[in-house]
Every structure is written in structure tokens, then in C-alpha cells.
Amino acid sequence: xxxxxxxxxxxxxxxxxxxxxxxxxxxxxxxxxxxxxxxxxxxxxxxxxxxxxxxxxxxxxxxxxxxxxxxxxxxxxxxxxxxxxxxxxxxxxxxxxxxxxxxxxxxxxxxxxxxxxxxxxxxxxxxxxxxxxxxxxxxxxxxxxxxxxxxxxxxxxxxxxxxxxxxxxxxxxxxxxxxxxxxxxxxxxxxxxxxxxxxxxxxxxxxxxxxxxxxxxxxxxxxxxxxxxxxxxxxxxxxxxxxxxxxxxxxxxxxxxxxxxxxxxxxxxxxxxxxxxxxxxxxxxxxxxxxxxxxxxxxxxxxxxxxxxxxxxxxxxxxxxxxxxxxxxxxxxxxxxxxxxxxx
Ligand SMILES: [Zn+2]
Ligand SMILES: [Zn+2]
Numbered sequence: 373x374x375x376x377x378x379x380x381x382x383x384x385x386x387x388x389x390x391x392x393x394x395x396x397x398x399x400x401x402x403x404x405x406x407x408x409x410x411x412x413x414x415x416x417x418x419x420x421x422x423x424x425x426x427x428x429x430x431x432x433x434x435x436x437x438x439x440x441x442x443x444x445x446x447x448x449x450x451x452x453x454x455x456x457x458x459x460x461x462x463x464x465x466x467x468x469x470x471x472x473x474x475x476x477x478x479x480x481x482x483x484x485x486x487x488x489x490x491x492x493x494x495x496x497x498x499x500x501x502x503x504x505x506x507x508x509x510x511x512x513x514x515x516x517x518x519x520x521x522x523x524x525x526x527x528x529x530x531x532x533x534x535x536x537x538x539x540x541x542x543x544x545x546x547x548x549x550x551x552x553x554x555x556x557x558x559x560x561x562x563x564x565x566x567x568x569x570x571x572x573x574x575x576x577x578x579x580x581x582x583x584x585x586x587x588x589x590x591x592x593x594x595x596x597x598x599x600x601x602x603x604x605x606x607x608x609x610x611x612x613x614x615x616x617x618x619x620x621x622x623x624x625x626x627x628x629x630x631x632x633x634x635x636x637x638x639x640x641x642x643x644x645x646x647x648x649x650x651x652x653x654x655x656x657x658x659x660x661x662x663x664x665x666x667x668x669x670x671x672x673x674x675x676x677x678x679x680x681x682x683x684x685x686x687x688x689x690x691x692x693x694x695x696x697x698x699x700x701x702x703x704x705x706x707x708x709x710x711x712x713x714x715x716x
Contacts, residue, residue, distance in 0.1 A: 374399040377716065378504035379696040382439040384427030387704055390697040391425055397441070397499060400508045402454050407508045409452035410466060413523035415502030416445030417691075417699050417712035418531050419557065419624075424496075425700065432647065435497055442696075443502025443714070444470040444495035445530040447523050457511050465517040467530045467676075468502070468509050470495050470666055476512075486513075487666045502527075503696050505716045515672040518680060525686045526676075528558060528711040531666065533675045533686070535622075535645055536562035538667040542643045543618040545570035552576075552616040554598065554632050555623030556583040558711035559645070563620060564590045565684045575613055578623075580706050590685060598623075602631050609635055616640065626651055633659065688713045 376399040379392040402409050421442045423429045435442075447467040450460045460466060474481050474489035481489050493500075500507055517526045536559045543551055549572045553563050556578040567574045568591045576587035576595040584595035594613065599605045609616075615637035621629050621644045630651035633642050638657045645664050653661065667675075678684065687710035691699040699712040 376400075376505040377693065378441045378499075379693060380439050380441055381425055381435070384425060384430065384435070384438075386426055387422060387697060387700045392442070392503070392696045392700075394694055397504070400500065400506050402452055402508055404510070405454040405456035406510050406512070407454045408450050408457055408460050408466065408511050408514060409506060409508050410446070410448030410468075410514075411451045412446055412448040412502060412505055412507060412716050413465075414447050414527040415443040415714045415716075416528040416531060416558070417443075417696070417703060417708075417714060418445060419703060421496070422700050422704055423624075429647075437498060439499075440497055441499050441501035441504050442496045443504070444468070445527045445532065446495065446502035446507060447517055447527040447530065448507070451506075453511075459511045460514065460516070465519060465521075465526075466509075466514040467517050467526055467672075468495055468507065468514055469530045469534055469672055471513060472500060473510050473513055484668050484670060486668055503693060503714060513669060515669055515676060517676065521676075521680065524688045524690055524713045524715070527713050528562075528686050528688060529675050529679055530672070532558040532711055533562050533679065534667040534672050535559050535664070537566050537675045537678070538671055539563055539620045539622070539643050539645045539664045540566040540570065542662050542664045543567075543620055543641060545572045547571045548573055550575065550613065550617045552619040552632065552635055553587075553592075554619060554621045554628050555646075556580075556587045556595075557622070557708070559622045561586055561590060561687055561710040562684070563622070564592050565682075566678070569678060569682055569684075575609075575616065582706070582709060586687060586709055598628065598631070600627055602627070602634070605631060606634055618643065620645065622646055624648060633661070687711065690715055
């Protein structure tokens with residue numbers, strides 16, 4: 373059996389202990405006639421991998437099995453196709469989101485919301501992840517990547533990009549709508565730009581000055597330091613900008629969600645794209661809290677199109693595959709400006 377290099381997680385542990393080990397594993401083979409085999413060009417490093425690897429999300433069943441090859445923002449070249457494949461030919465480029473496969477039968481799949489499928493298979497929660505050299509996928513769950521799009525640019529679009537896009541859509545963007553974005557990293561820096569494409573007024577919040585600088589550079593009208601001194605923070609915000617029309621939360625801390633809810637006007641909308649405890653919520657203020665999760669293959673096609681046409685910026689920092697642990701450690705220490713990307 374042909375082998376390939378992979379960064380394998382056998383046991384959850386703090387990233388400082390380098391839990392991902394470079395291992396030779398069996399190279400994936402096409403097993404069904406509707407699959408394609410990708411030679412991976414790049415894989416983004418998502419914050420959720422850090423939580424999965426360190427065991428923060430064991431209670432919610434992540435990772436469901438071990439060992440795994442993490443990584444769910446994958447871009448590569450099609451090097452082999454099954455007999456019944458029609459969407460791709462050898463030499464095309466394609467990307468995979470965290471949704472590796474869905475059932476095509478359930479109500480969600482039929483509604484075009486396959487990312488909600490109860491029988492879905494998640495990229496990077498088995499040996500089929502992106503921190504390696506090859507991966508197979510059913511053609512329907514891969515999205516074409518244009519030839520002119522650099523791999524390290526395209527890869528982050530497949531989780532950070534689509535998550536940002538869907539979250540901004542959920543915030544019902546329109547001309548001059550005042551949207552606050554809480555948490556500026558891989559996802560947040562894309563959300564700022566998608567909101568700008570919709571002509572919204574964006575106010576960015578982060579604890580890190582580095583991320584606030586990024587937000588400013590990408591066109592946020594203002595970028596404010598997030599502070600846990602909630603009352604003072606809200607006073608400053610209201611003085612400068614009044615109440616927000618909508619807020620989008622990417623930062624996985626309950627205090628952030630709580631503050632976001634309080635920063636929105638009555639009747640306003642809060643989009644939550646992260647996992648957390650139920651924060652204080654006042655029903656009489658008629659606010660709406662809405663959840664969001666990646667997106668469909670159709671959404672993914674839109675993301676590629678918008679990024680290509682509008683020249684959105686994807687800020688990346690490149691690491692060789694073997695340095696996955698180091699990239700994740702830097703992410704943990706807020707030393708990544710927006711997105712780390714692994715190149716095999
Ligand atoms: Zn992700
Ligand atoms: Zn389904």
C-alpha cells in the first residue's frame with residue numbers, strides 16, 4: 373500500500389507537548405465511483421482544531437474518534453477521478469469544507485442545508501483530514517477553485533471564508549447597517565470584508581491590538597479594544613457609535629456574547645458563530661439571537677466568486693506541514709495575524 377505523510381493526533385493534549393506526530397499512513401484510494409482524489413496543495417489551520425486537539429470539546433463529542441488527521445480547510449489538485457464523476461476532470465483544482473459528506477436523503481439535505489445533516493461526515497474527524505498529502509471526497513461536496521487562485525489564499529475560504537460569509541448573511545446586511553464584529557482572526561477578518569461588500573458600516577472588536585490593526589486596514593470604520601469591564605466598554609461604545617444594529621460573535625467566550633447582546637439596539641439581531649453558555653437575554657427587548665454554521669456547497673461557490681471578483685484579502689502565514697504543532701501554538705498565543713496555512 374502506498375503511504376503518505378500526515379500529522380496524526382493519537383491523544384488529546386496541550387499543544388505545547390506537540391501532540392501531532394508526523395506519521396506515514398496509508399494513502400487514501402478512490403473507493404466509490406463518485407469520488408475524486410485530491411493531492412493537497414494547502415490546508416488552513418482553524419481555531420477549532422486547537423480546541424479539538426487540546427480536548428476542550430470532549431463533552432460535545434469532538435474529536436469523536438482517535439487517532440485522526442485534523443484539518444478541514446483543504447485545497448488541492450484532482451489527480452484521479454471515479455468512473456461516474458462529472459463535475460471534475462484530472463488537473464482541476466478543488467476545495468473541501470468541514471462538511472466532507474452528507475446523506476442526501478434527510479430533510480436538511482433536501483432543503484440545500486446539507487451542513488445540518490444528522491448523518492454528516494466531518495473533515496478532519498477521521499483519517500480524512502487536511503494535515504496530510506492526499507484526500508478523497510465525493511464530488512458533490514467539493515467546490516471548484518479557479519486556476520488563478522493561490523492555494524494558500526483559497527484554503528482559508530473553505531472554513532473561515534464560508535463561516536464569515538454565512539454569518540454576515542445571517543446578520544441581514546444592507547446599506548449603512550451598523551454591524552459589530554466581535555473577534556477578529558481567521559474568520560473575523562473575512563467577515564469585515566463580506567460586510568463591506570454589502571456596504572455595511574463595520575465596527576470591529578478584539579482583545580489584540582494586532583487584530584485591531586488588521587481590522588482597520590481591511591476597512592472597518594472603527595476598531596475598539598474589547599474589555600471585560602463591561603459597563604465601561606458599553607459606555608465607550610455608545611458614546612462613539614450609539615447602539616449597534618447587529619452583532620456577530622466569533623470569539624468563544626461567554627462574556628463576549630453577553631456584551632454583544634447588550635451592545636445591540638432593541639429589536640436588533642445577534643449572530644452567534646461559536647459555542648458557549650447561554651448569556652443573559654432580555655425577552656422584552658425583542659432582540660433576535662441567531663446561530664450559524666459553515667454553509668452549503670452553493671454558499672461555497674458564492675464565497676469563491678465574491679473573493680475572486682472583489683479581490684478580498686486573505687491574510688495568511690505559511691508553515692510546512694511538519695510544523696503544524698508550532699502553527700497551532702502560535703494561534704493559541706494570538707501570534708497569528710489572521711490564518712495559518714500548512715503546505716505539505
Ligand atoms: Zn474551521
Ligand atoms: Zn442528510
